[in-house]
Amino acid sequence: MSKTPQQTPENVAIPGPESCPQPPPPSSGLGPARVFFVIALVSLLTSVGSVWTYDRYYAQKVVAVDLKGFLDAQKEAFIRGAIDEKELERRMDHLERTVDAIPSRYSVILGDVVVRHVEVIRP
Numbered sequence: 001m002s003k004t005p006q007q008t009p010e011n012v013a014i015p016g017p018e019s020c021p022q023p024p025p026p027s028s029g030l031g032p033a034r035v036f037f038v039i040a041l042v043s044l045l046t047s048v049g050s051v052w053t054y055d056r057y058y059a060q061k062v063v064a065v066d067l068k069g070f071l072d073a074q075k076e077a078f079i080r081g082a083i084d085e086k087e088l089e090r091r092m093d094h095l096e097r098t099v100d101a102i103p104s105r106y107s108v109i110l111g112d113v114v115v116r117h118v119e120v121i122r123p
Helices: 032-057 067-080 085-100
Strands: 061-065 106-110 119-121
Touching (some): 067 085
Parallel strands (some): 061 106, 061 119
16 A cells, blocks of 8 residues: 655645736726827827917018008108198107017018018008
């Protein structure tokens, strides 16, 4: 009769990390298609925001000032006697303040050379 060896605490196999099945990592709840759409949405919003910010604050713009029309109107009003010299000087100062108030990111050209698609400022 053969004796079966009894297991003692020394020869009991302790399960190691390789023998225990690892549970799968928890899923984030987002499938590959949802992740793609989230990435696409974030990318689109970032692009639109960047273009808007650049256009609003940094892009060079062109405006025109109708200087000839303004001077012709003042000359005619002065010749007719509708305004005196002091009023003419006040209006010229207003023209200067209007042109000086245009932000530096705008290029200012004369209104005579504009054909279309440029904002014309009439002081």
